[in-house]
Amino acid sequence: MTQPATPNRPVYLDNQATTRCDPRVLQAMLPWFSEDYGNPHSVEHAMGRKAEAAVERARNQVAHLLGADEREVIFTSGATEANNIAIKGAARFAAAYGNERKRIITVVTEHKCVLESVADLADEGFEPVFLPVRPDGLLDPAVLRDALAVPTLLVSIMAVNNEVGVIQDIPALAALAKEAGALFHTDLAQAVGKIPIDLAGWKVDLASVSGHKVYGPKGIGALFVRRRPRVRLQPLFSGGGQERGLRSGTLPTPLIVGLGEACRIAGAELPADAERIAGLRDRLLHSLSAAIPGLQVNGSMRARISGNLNLTFPRATASALMEAAPDLCVSTGSACSSAAVEPSYVLRAMGLTDEQAGKTLRIGLGRFTSAADVDYAAAALAAAHAGGAPVHPPPATPTTPTTG
Numbered sequence: 001m002t003q004p005a006t007p008n009r010p011v012y013l014d015n016q017a018t019t020r021c022d023p024r025v026l027q028a029m030l031p032w033f034s035e036d037y038g039n040p041h042s043v044e045h046a047m048g049r050k051a052e053a054a055v056e057r058a059r060n061q062v063a064h065l066l067g068a069d070e071r072e073v074i075f076t077s078g079a080t081e082a083n084n085i086a087i088k089g090a091a092r093f094a095a096a097y098g099n100e101r102k103r104i105i106t107v108v109t110e111h112k113c114v115l116e117s118v119a120d121l122a123d124e125g126f127e128p129v130f131l132p133v134r135p136d137g138l139l140d141p142a143v144l145r146d147a148l149a150v151p152t153l154l155v156s157i158m159a160v161n162n163e164v165g166v167i168q169d170i171p172a173l174a175a176l177a178k179e180a181g182a183l184f185h186t187d188l189a190q191a192v193g194k195i196p197i198d199l200a201g202w203k204v205d206l207a208s209v210s211g212h213k214v215y216g217p218k219g220i221g222a223l224f225v226r227r228r229p230r231v232r233l234q235p236l237f238s239g240g241g242q243e244r245g246l247r248s249g250t251l252p253t254p255l256i257v258g259l260g261e262a263c264r265i266a267g268a269e270l271p272a273d274a275e276r277i278a279g280l281r282d283r284l285l286h287s288l289s290a291a292i293p294g295l296q297v298n299g300s301m302r303a304r305i306s307g308n309l310n311l312t313f314p315r316a317t318a319s320a321l322m323e324a325a326p327d328l329c330v331s332t333g334s335a336c337s338s339a340a341v342e343p344s345y346v347l348r349a350m351g352l353t354d355e356q357a358g359k360t361l362r363i364g365l366g367r368f369t370s371a372a373d374v375d376y377a378a379a380a381l382a383a384a385h386a387g388g389a390p391v392h393p394p395p396a397t398p399t400t401p402t403t404g
Contacts, residue, residue, distance in 0.1 A: 007376040007393040008368075012329045015307055015366035016162050016190060021258070022215040022367070028261040029217065032254035040251050041242065051253045058260025062209065062222050065263040066188075067198035074223045074243045075256055079189040080113040081236075082208035082223035083156075085246060086185045087117040089233030090154050090206065091126055096234060101153035101182075105129045107139055108349045110158055111187055118156065126153070135351045136300040137166040144173055148180035155182050159197075160190035163346040163362055164299030165308025167195060171202045178203050183231065189213050189221075193266030194274065194305045199224055205231045211255065215367055216262030220255035223247075269367075277365050278306035280374045284363070285309060287378035292385050298347060298360065307365040312352065316385045318361050324384035327392050328377055331362050 012020070032054065040055045042048030056070070063070040076082045091104060106118045108130045118128045131143050139157065148155075155177040159170050170186050177184040185206035191197060193214040199207055207224040211217050225231050225246065239248020266273075289295050294314035313321065318332045332344065343357030352360070363377070376393045 007370065007372040009393050010327045010329050011373045011376050011380075011393060013363045013365060013369065013373065013377055014329045014331050015364035015369070016165070016213075016362060017331055017364065018212045018218065019215045019366055020368050021212075021217055022262060022265060024265060025216055025258045025261045029254045029258040032257050036253075038253075040253050041240075054253055055251055055256050058256045058263075061260035061264045061267075065192065065197065065267045066207065066209070066224055067200050067202075068224050069200075069227060072199075072224050072227050074225055074246050075251055075259075076208075076221045076223050076247055077219055078212075078221035079111075079187060079208045079210035080221075081247075082210075082221050083111070083113045083185075083187055084117050085223055085233060085236055086206040086208060086225075087114065087154065087156055088121065088236060089246070090183055090185070090231070091121050091124070092234040093232045094153055095124065095126075097232075099153065101151045103127045103129055103147075103150050103152040104154045104156070105131060105144070105147050105152055105182075106156045107131050107133060107158070109133050109137065109161055109163075109346045110156065111162055111189070114156055114158065114187055133349055136303075137161060137164045137298070137346075137350050138300055138303060139168060139173065141169070141172055141176060144176050148176060148182065152177070152180055152182040154185060156185040156187070158187040158190070160188075160194065160305055161299070161346065162190050163344060164310040164350070165190070165305045165364075166299040167191070167303045167305060169303075170204065174203045190305070192263070193270060194307065196270070199226075206233075209259075211259040211262060214259075214262045214266055217255050217258040220252065220259045222259065273367055274306045277367070277369065280365050280369055280371060281306060281309060283371070284365070284374045284378055287375070288381060291378065291382035296356075298350060298352065307369075309363040309365075310347075310360060311363065312356050312360045313385055315359070316387075317358050319358075321361060321381060321384045325377075325380040328380050330364075330377075332360065 038047030038051040040051040059073045060070045063073045104118050104126050122128050133139050157173055160167050174184040183205045186204055187208045189210040192209050205226045209222040211220040235246050242248050296312040298310040343354045347357040
């Protein structure tokens with residue numbers, strides 16, 4: 001993929017919050033908004049059957065990227081809904097059929113929708129358990145093993161953290177859960193398209209996917225539900241019984257086609273994407289470290305996705321840095337809790353003080369990040385931290401990157 005010689009304007013480095021919809025994904029989606037507008041559930045006529053075939057083709061594309069059977073993929077509105085269905089659906093089905101296990105284990109650095117889903121179940125008689133992480137952001141398997149000494153219904157651990165980008169050892173953690181007789185769920189929102197995934201080999205029971213984190217459209221996601229051995233869930237709401245009865249409602253064909261195409265592209269380009277993005281990340285970190293002594297990287301560098309840097313600056317606050325670099329799109333943490341003024345709970349859990357958390361930026365590089373973007377970001381942040389005048393990228397005519 002050819003990258004522009006001058007930086008984009010503004011320079012977008014917040015790819016953990018959302019990604020640009022790949023132009024190839026948009027092209028695949030467009031016909032399904034216009035001439036091919038049939039309802040995929042109207043299989044008694046040609047337009048409905050054509051839409052149904054497109055949905056099933058996309059289901060296969062998602063399953064292929066996940067290392068799953070296409071019959072194990074359920075379409076949802078996004079990872080938040082998928083996480084809710086997985087956690088609450090598994091718990092409520094188990095309770096309805098007399099399962100005496102009540103413990104549900106997760107990690108304190110999980111996405112808010114997982115933390116809140118687990119916490120909500122306390123009102124229904126379940127026992128939420130929130131495990132700590134090490135200073136590098138990773139869960140110690142021994143801590144999970146000790147927690148599993150009490151009979152446990154479900155363990156939910158995200159594959160890649162949305163703030164610090166660390167990669168949990170999902171195969172090893174899932175194996176511990178299975179040995180203890182517990183179901184295992186993982187939130188894959190930040191992992192899909194960034195690391196290889198093999199749900200069959202990982203022995204995962206449930207997994208959640210988000211379209212807009214993998215260069216697909218917003219408003220679409222998926223839930224993997226293992227068939228053998230079969231995992232049973234109680235749906236969250238009633239309706240026409242679509243998606244194996246787990247997620248009623250008319251399927252949004254254009255969005256599903258977009259998710260399928262995004263997964264197809266990710267599967268074909270993941271190794272090259274990851275290598276190029278890691279090179280840009282290292283280039284940015286080298287430049288910033290040279291210009292700002294005392295810069296701290298939060299989270300393991302060894303077990304980390306290629307596009308993430310979570311950086312604590314020695315002097316300037318994150319808000320001051322962003323104000324001084326108005327053409328740079330970065331963030332202070334999760335976009336899903338951006339309304340909160342308090343410091344990141346993820347960084348607190350890793351041992352950072354509130355003051356340190358307040359000086360921390362999350363930088364997310366992605367498929368459309370260029371070397372020029374990275375060089376601008378390094379210069380802009382270095383100048384902002386030194387208290388100099390704002391750095392602006394040179395004027396550039398917006399262009400669509402060519403693909404190849």
